[in-house]
Amino acid sequence: MEPLGMSTVLLVICISCLLLSAVWKRGAQGKGKMPPGPTPLPLIGNALQLKGKPLDQALRKISEQYGPVFTLYFGMDPAVVLYGYEAIKEALIDHGNDFAGRARMPLTERTGGEKGIVFSNGENWKQIRRFILSTLRNFGMGKKSIEERIQEETRYLLEKFHDTKGQPFDPHNLFGCATANVICSIVFGKRYEYNDEKFQTLITATNEDNELFNSFWGQEKQNETFELTMENMVACSLELFGAGTETTSTTLRYGFLILQKYPEIEEKVQEEIDRVVGRSRMPSMADRGQMPYTDAVIHEIQRFVSLSPMSVPHSVVKDTSFRGYVIPKGTTVMPALISVLYDGKEFPNPTEFDPGHFLNKDGTFRKSNYFVPFSAGKRNCAGEGLARMELFLFFTSILQNFKLKPLMDPQDIxxxxxEGRMDNCPQPYKFRVIPR
Structure with a gap:
């Protein structure tokens, strides 16, 4: 192409970009007084403002300029970002009904659309959530039967750790199998051997869906009807595996990587386990109240990891007035949970791993309203109780039986x-475990 022709093409592209940007701005103004935000680029939106730096730093910089409520474009679609504890609390708790919608996402169309609890809306969501919570209670959520299921699976997991015989291994699959088997025991009434082909196929499919979920974003329309159909039950079961398997497994993987970097913290946890539980029995949930340091370490792992830094996107169910702005019905709303979990006033030196963030001066456990890894308000994680139980029992049982041995100097971990994900996953790693 000759120079004149190339110049013409570039001029056309520039004019098109300017026109498209103007259309976006007029469209946003026509729909209401949307919160301000950085100017988006055609097609890619505000991707450049978020690329190349940690998410918490990028969002903090934008918030410093535009305030705790601002608009970002993900591709062609605008999303209102809530930054900081006060803004998130005001929206998700104080005005929870208005912000209780769920944004549409491409993966939902593939795996069940508006079925299930995570991506449904309106009355459909209310009925499904009520059904799921009731069913989990009937299966033993908060009761001893669920705890016994987890403890049973813990025994199998410990056997697999023993089978490594001190050799390096990647814990990814083992943690995935253990957490998936807890869900299997609830949904199917049985567990599976870790090498079972169908079981491994299920885990692989769950992991692939999670990869897709954390790579692509979109929208979802509302459906006000609820039917207890087979499709809905399948969707709910898939969500139990998707949300209840990989998230807990990833938190465990990240947690044991962190402890390899800080062996002094591992030792203090093991000292507390030995003092409270001993070596002759498995840890139980009744022990947690007597183990403030261990409880603080698990909370700090979840805070530090910030597994879902932007939560699962919400949407407003109607045109909503909020802090002087008007957010049009159906607009995606993204609570920046990481801005709460990394709040410097609540958690001094938030980028540092410090169990002291959840300990009082006298060594007792310190609760915090800023602990929101499961989100907050009406759309918080329905499986929070199960996840907390799994994390405590798996975590303490492994440390009760094994000493962690990293393959490199802890300072180099x-x-x-x-990078390139909407969730926070650790770098792949291997390590060794030695029986205590």
């Missing part, structure tokens, strides 16, 4: 998450 990289705790930064994988």
């Amino acid at each position: 990289d705790l930064s998450p994988l």
